[in-house]
Amino acid sequence: MTGELILHHYPSSPFGEMVRRAFGLKNLAWRSVEHPNVLPRRELMAMTGGYRRIPVMQAGADIYCDSQMILRAIDTLHPEIPLTPPGQEGVAWALRVWAERSFFQACVGVIFGAIGQHVPKAFIEDREQLSGRPFDLKAMEAAAPMLQDQWRANAMWIEDQLRSSGGPWLMGDRPGLADIAASMPIWFLKNGLNPAFERLTSDMPKLRAWEDRLVAAGHGTPTPMSAAEAFEVARTHEPRPADDYPSTEARPIAAGDRISVMADDYGRDKISGHVHYSTPQEIAVIRSDTPCGTVCVHFPRAGFLVETPFG
Numbered sequence: 001m002t003g004e005l006i007l008h009h010y011p012s013s014p015f016g017e018m019v020r021r022a023f024g025l026k027n028l029a030w031r032s033v034e035h036p037n038v039l040p041r042r043e044l045m046a047m048t049g050g051y052r053r054i055p056v057m058q059a060g061a062d063i064y065c066d067s068q069m070i071l072r073a074i075d076t077l078h079p080e081i082p083l084t085p086p087g088q089e090g091v092a093w094a095l096r097v098w099a100e101r102s103f104f105q106a107c108v109g110v111i112f113g114a115i116g117q118h119v120p121k122a123f124i125e126d127r128e129q130l131s132g133r134p135f136d137l138k139a140m141e142a143a144a145p146m147l148q149d150q151w152r153a154n155a156m157w158i159e160d161q162l163r164s165s166g167g168p169w170l171m172g173d174r175p176g177l178a179d180i181a182a183s184m185p186i187w188f189l190k191n192g193l194n195p196a197f198e199r200l201t202s203d204m205p206k207l208r209a210w211e212d213r214l215v216a217a218g219h220g221t222p223t224p225m226s227a228a229e230a231f232e233v234a235r236t237h238e239p240r241p242a243d244d245y246p247s248t249e250a251r252p253i254a255a256g257d258r259i260s261v262m263a264d265d266y267g268r269d270k271i272s273g274h275v276h277y278s279t280p281q282e283i284a285v286i287r288s289d290t291p292c293g294t295v296c297v298h299f300p301r302a303g304f305l306v307e308t309p310f311g
């Protein structure tokens with residue numbers, strides 16, 4: 001069925017957890033394709049055109065890259081129980097960027113500064129390829145105490161907000177994107193380095209109870225699927241037709257233009273194709289004649305770079 005939401009992820013992925021939590025808050029059924037935490041991911045990258053990061057979501061021959069794009073797509077396809085209830089639309093998306101960039105980076109430093117020596121060589125080599133930089137264990141160990149301070153400063157904002165929000169959630173009575181996003185580095189430390197989580201949050205009772213509430217909200221209802229089955233779904237479907245969007249672009253990007261898209265931070269592989277449609281928050285790229293037929297690959301605009309023939 002075209003409508004089935006297929007999530008490509010792996011259980012220890014914190015960005016994947018944001019999406020799993022969105023399925024939980026919306027009480028959705030979904031298909032779960034688990035990938036290894038290092039390359040190769042052949043079927044998946046054949047569908048994305050080279051985008052390698054996790055998570056990716058698929059609905060038929062529509063492929064959604066980056067958790068930002070995925071969360072937006074889930075909310076559009078399943079608007080019941082919105083991720084951004086009235087009053088939260090803009091701020092929750094901005095908060096997600098804070099969580100994914102500054103708070104998450106501090107979290108990575110805390111975890112790998114502590115466990116780096118035990119990380120398999122294949123993982124280190126894979127992440128060096130992803131970032132284009134050496135995986136410098138000594139520098140990570142040296143920075144870890146300072147990054148713990150940063151982690152705590154960031155977490156304290158959540159504790160303070162929960163004290164003053166007037167409800168059990170960050171924005172008050174209703175859970176949503178703000179909770180899912182802000183909890184990502186909390187979940188990551190709690191599951192990746194539990195003793196540090198216990199120590200760094202010992203004076204944050206509101207945050208701990210809130211994280212427990214998010215765990216209780218669950219992940220919706222996943223059913224396993226293989227990568228080969230998911231590939232077959234893409235191959236036997238056509239992308240959804242483009243909606244007729246008014247042109248609100250700063251640059252004259254038009255349907256049919258040949259472009260390439262890449263992340264602006266890491267995993268900067270260029271994905272090329274023809275514009276299906278573009279908006280200030282999304283660019284949808286048609287890729288034809290691929291091993292899985294014609295697919296449409298969707299990217300967010302914030303955090304991505306779109307190269308056009310006219311600059």
Ligand SMILES: N[C@@H](CCC(=O)N[C@@H](CS)C(=O)NCC(=O)O)C(=O)O
Nearest residue numbers: 013014015037053054055066067068
């Ligand atoms: N901005 C991306 C970041 C995704 C990301 O960094 N994902 C990690 C896993 S949680 C990843 O892809 N790591 C390398 C890999 O698994 O290939 C998003 O929001 O989806």
